[in-house]
Amino acid sequence: GESVGLHLPTLSVQEGDNSIINCAYSNSASDYFIWYKQESGKGPQFIIDIRSNMDKRQGQRVTVLLNKTVKHLSLQIAATQPGDSAVYFCAENLSLDTGRRALTFGSGTRLQVQP
Amino acid sequence: ETGVTQTPRHLVMGMTNKKSLKCEQHLGHNAMYWYKQSAKKPLELMFVYNFKEQTENNSVPSRFSPECPNSSHLFLHLHTLQPEDSALYLCASSQAGGGGSYEQYFGPGTRLTVT
Numbered sequence: 001g002e003s004v005g006l007h008l009p010t011l012s013v014q015e016g017d018n019s020i021i022n023c024a025y026s027n028s029a030s031d032y033f034i035w036y037k038q039e040s041g042k043g044p045q046f047i048i049d050i051r052s053n054m055d056k057r058q059g060q061r062v063t064v065l066l067n068k069t070v071k072h073l074s075l076q077i078a079a080t081q082p083g084d085s086a087v088y089f090c091a092e093n094l095s096l097d098t099g100r101r102a103l104t105f106g107s108g109t110r111l112q113v114q115p
Numbered sequence: 116e117t118g119v120t121q122t123p124r125h126l127v128m129g130m131t132n133k134k135s136l137k138c139e140q141h142l143g144h145n146a147m148y149w150y151k152q153s154a155k156k157p158l159e160l161m162f163v164y165n166f167k168e169q170t171e172n173n174s175v176p177s178r179f180s181p182e183c184p185n186s187s188h189l190f191l192h193l194h195t196l197q198p199e200d201s202a203l204y205l206c207a208s209s210q211a212g213g214g215g216s217y218e219q220y221f222g223p224g225t226r227l228t229v230t
Contacts, residue, residue, distance in 0.1 A: 105158035
């Protein structure tokens with residue numbers, strides 16, 4: 001079946017560097033995407049979202065890029081900090097038109113920030 | 116704090132026990148969700164409630180029984196569980212209805228161990 005998946009299970013970066021976390025999705029009907037961060041012992045926390053009518057959206061230190069042609073989503077974190085160490089999940093919602101509001105999550109990427 | 120609380124945070128139960136997980140949201144949302152998060156698996160959607168009505172049940176075994184008495188409270192009743200049901204159970208809420216963000220706010224989860 002169609003699913004959301006992540007390319008890299010673990011990403012290790014140096015403090016101050018930029019991080020890029022990737023996500024592939026296979027359902028062309030998905031038109032809303034969201035990135036979550038999950039720290040140990042906590043529930044997922046919203047980072048940023050994007051609709052399929054956009055290809056880029058920026059937040060504070062984070063940017064999400066959407067490439068619908070290849071069904072690829074990425075999260076860029078600028079000047080990565082130790083507090084960014086966590087597991088990052090991408091998620092998709094299958095079609096806004098149906099009114100369905102239940103997210104399908106990828107398997108997650110662990111980001112490790114080295115001081 | 117995300118505005119979504121879950122109790123208990125940790126639960127150990129035998130396979131013949133009956134227990135309940137509780138979720139409460141203080142965000143004025145009208146959609147609530149149960150997810151299961153186990154090691155090495157993506158977040159799995161279990162149930163969705165919109166305006167207190169169950170709108171999705173993703174083939175969850177009957178030993179899991181949800182209850183949504185009002186838009187602010189969600190329960191998950193557990194009975195005769197199996198060891199493979201051990202996982203982190205996450206509750207989330209969002210604003211249902213047309214348009215707007217699909218962002219879901221998660222609670223901290225209940226870590227369940229079935230012995």
